[in-house]
C-alpha cells in the first residue's frame with residue numbers, strides 16, 4: 001500500500017509509548033516470522049539494521065531498528081560537498097572551542113527579540129538551508145556536547161532528504177505546522193508539540209496548513225545532542241506516573257513510497273554538509289521493528305507538578321526529557337517546559353527566584369508570557385543565562401509578586417516557554433550575537449530598577 005497523501009496531516013496514525021520495541025507494517029505479513037534477517041524477506045524486500053547505540057551497549061540502553069525496504073540505502077552516488085541553494089552565508093556551526101572563528105562567547109545575560117533569518121532568506125530556504133546555530137559546547141567527533149539552532153524557512157524540502165551523523169535533533173516549533181516524513185513514517189508536529197529525530201535517520205520537513213503560519217514561514221528551535229539519546233527523567237518519590245507520561249509519546253506507523261525519481265540526500269557530518277543523489281525515494285520502508293524510532297510529543301499533555309504548600313520548586317520538576325552525561329543527575333540537555341499551571345504556594349515568592357546556576361540555561365518562548373519576565377521575552381524570542389551568570393525576575397515582576405495577594409492563581413493559559421539546560425558552558429555564535437541583529441542590547445537593564453529595600 002503506497003503512502004496515503006495526508007491532506008492536513010491531522011489524520012495520521014501513531015504508535016504510543018516511549019522506548020518501546022515497536023512493530024509496524026504498511027503491508028501486513030511483511031515482518032519476518034523468526035529473527036530479523038531471513039534468507040529471503042517477504043515481497044523481496046531488503047533487510048537493513050539502523051543502530052542508535054554501539055552493539056555492545058547494556059541492554060537497557062541499547063537502541064536499534066530493523067527496516068524492510070524496497071532498495072538498500074547504500075545504493076547512491078558518491079558523497080559531494082553540499083552547497084545551500086538559498087544563501088551563501090553559512091550559519092551552521094559545530095565547533096565550539098571558545099573564541100574560535102564563528103564563535104563569540106560571553107558570560108553576559110543575553111536575550112533575543114523574535115529570531116528570523118530575514119524575510120528573503122526564509123522565503124527561499126527549506127529546513128536544511130534555514131538552520132542557524134545560536135550556541136553550543138563540545139564536539140560531535142567525540143560524541144559529547146550539544147548545539148542549539150534556530151530554524152526559519154518557507155519552502156518544503158521536496159525530494160531532498162536529510163540525516164545527521166553529528167547528533168539527535170529535538171525540534172521545538174514556534175510557528176508553522178511541520179509534517180516530518182521519516183523512514184519510519186510521518187509525524188505531524190505543530191507548535192506546542194516537539195519531535196525527536198535521532199542520529200542517522202533520514203527525514204524531510206514540509207509545512208502543512210500553511211495559512212496558520214504567519215507569512216507561511218516555519219520558525220523554531222532545535223537542541224542537537226552529540227551524546228546519547230533523550231530519555232524520560234527518573235520520577236523518584238513522585239512515583240510511577242507523572243510529568244511526561246510514556247504513553248503520550250507517538251511514533252509513526254510504517255508507510256512507503258515506491259518511486260524511481262531523483263532524490264538528493266544531505267548528510268551533516270562533522271558539522272559540514274555533504275550530499276549524494278539516488279534514483280529512488282529514501283522513504284521506501286514497508287515495515288519496521290525496533291526501538292530506534294523517531295517520535296513526537298504534545299506539550300499540553302505534560303502533567304505539571306508543583307508546590308502545594310510553600311516555596312518555588314526548582315525547574316527540574318518540569319523536565320520532559322533528559323539526555324544524560326555519564327555523571328548521574330547531570331545532563332547534556334534537560335528539556336524543560338513552563339506550561340500552564342496553578343500556583344497555590346503560601347507565603348512564597350511565586351515567580352522564578354534570583355539565582356546563579358552552575359548549569360547553562362537557554363530558554364525560548366513558544367507562546368504567551370513567561371512568569372519571570374513582565375515584558376521583553378516574546379514568542380519566538382530566546383534568552384541565555386550562561387553558567388554562573390546571575391539572573392531572575394525583572395524589576396516589575398519582583399515588585400508585583402512581592403506585594404501580590406496570594407490567592408490560587410493560574411499561570412499562563414495559552415502560554416508555553418521551554419528551557420534547554422546544560423551542564424556545559426554554551427559558546428554563542430557570531431550569528432547569534434552580531435549577525436542576527438536581534439540581540440537586545442539593554443537586557444541587563446531589566447534588573448537595574450530593583451531598589452535596596454532593607455530596613456537595616
Ligand SMILES: O=C(O)Cc1cc(O)ccc1O
Pocket residue numbers: 312313314315351352353355357361372385391392419
Ligand atoms: O531562569 C529561569 O527563568 C528558569 C528557571 C525557572 C524557575 O522556575 C526556577 C529556576 C530557573 O532557572
Ligand SMILES: [Fe+2]
Pocket residue numbers: 355357361385391
Ligand atoms: Fe534560571
